[in-house]
Amino acid sequence: MKKECSFLRWSFCLSVLCAFLAGCETMSGVNVGTGLSLPGGVSIGANKTISGSGESARSRADKKQQAKLRLYVFDCGSLYFDDISAFGLSQQDTAVRNLFVPCYLVEHANGRLLWDAGLSTRIVGQGKQDMGNGVYQDYHKSLLTQLATLKLRPSDIDFVAFSHMHYDHVGGANYFAGATLLIQETEYEAAFKAYANYPIFDYTLYQDLAASTKVLLSGDYDVFGDGSVKIISTPGHTPGHQALFIDLEAYGPLVLSGDLYHFEASRRLRAVPEFNTNAAQTLASMDRLERMVTANQATLWIQHNRALAKTLRLAPGFYD
Numbered sequence: 001m002k003k004e005c006s007f008l009r010w011s012f013c014l015s016v017l018c019a020f021l022a023g024c025e026t027m028s029g030v031n032v033g034t035g036l037s038l039p040g041g042v043s044i045g046a047n048k049t050i051s052g053s054g055e056s057a058r059s060r061a062d063k064k065q066q067a068k069l070r071l072y073v074f075d076c077g078s079l080y081f082d083d084i085s086a087f088g089l090s091q092q093d094t095a096v097r098n099l100f101v102p103c104y105l106v107e108h109a110n111g112r113l114l115w116d117a118g119l120s121t122r123i124v125g126q127g128k129q130d131m132g133n134g135v136y137q138d139y140h141k142s143l144l145t146q147l148a149t150l151k152l153r154p155s156d157i158d159f160v161a162f163s164h165m166h167y168d169h170v171g172g173a174n175y176f177a178g179a180t181l182l183i184q185e186t187e188y189e190a191a192f193k194a195y196a197n198y199p200i201f202d203y204t205l206y207q208d209l210a211a212s213t214k215v216l217l218s219g220d221y222d223v224f225g226d227g228s229v230k231i232i233s234t235p236g237h238t239p240g241h242q243a244l245f246i247d248l249e250a251y252g253p254l255v256l257s258g259d260l261y262h263f264e265a266s267r268r269l270r271a272v273p274e275f276n277t278n279a280a281q282t283l284a285s286m287d288r289l290e291r292m293v294t295a296n297q298a299t300l301w302i303q304h305n306r307a308l309a310k311t312l313r314l315a316p317g318f319y320d
């Protein structure tokens with residue numbers, strides 16, 4: 001049984017946050033890790049509604065019909081490693097040294113979610129950069145330029161979530177400070193408070209998000225409240241690492257790995273990188289995600305998989 005919330009009532013709810021707890025929490029059943037429940041698409045403190053609570057169910061259904069779930073993939077750079085032993089692999093386990101760095105956009109009838117933001121846009125067009133220790137990075141066309149090909153600006157993005165806050169996943173993050181950040185509370189603590197203890201976090205790449213609206217998660221999260229786009233908690237690579245499940249109609253169920261795996265060999269050998277924050281958690285997350293992939297007959301995309309990337313339809317093409 002759903003309680004109806006009128007638009008006026010919602011305006012009131014938004015201005016008095018505690019009213020979330022009191023009155024509206026049964027509207028969508030979207031549970032937030034903090035114990036609050038939010039109706040799908042409402043951003044706390046952002047003073048806007050994305051789904052439009054004044055809409056009738058019919059018009060929402062119509063809109064959903066018009067705006068089917070879509071996934072866009074962007075090329076947000078490349079990483080090269082002379083030596084892959086830090087990934088828990090021997091040099092012989094795989095010949096791959098070149099990693100794809102993607103960004104993704106999920107379009108849903110009730111909003112747009114950006115998943116990962118690639119390498120730093122500061123290095124765009126500067127050629128292959130030597131980062132030291134046999135690591136190189138390269139980035140040809142900025143995420144913003146690629147979004148513009150879809151006629152989108154950062155202000156058109158409603159939600160942003162990162163698999164984790166390592167530098168190669170948040171390079172364009174500062175452009176999306178106006179979106180609602182969906183982040184595990186453990187990752188938030190590490191990335192925004194204790195980042196000095198995590199050398200692969202570069203706070204300057206996402207510092208503008210310190211002031212953005214956030215939903216702090218403590219587990220899985222149904223982004224739009226209909227089960228079609230779910231953040232899957234998979235800690236271990238970092239304290240609050242997460243993967244993304246997308247129930248695409250034509251392509252079928254898809255899971256984006258984040259950095260639970262970097263190489264196909266990582267998955268085959270259950271390899272845990274030595275720079276992961278918790279090895280036991282990583283292995284448990286692998287087990288959990290693999291069970292989910294099997295149960296849903298989903299395809300798993302290892303995000304950094306260059307060989308896979310060569311076969312993908314990049315934006316402005318899309319998956320639906």
Ligand SMILES: [Zn+2]
Nearest residue numbers: 166168169259
């Ligand atoms: Zn990565």
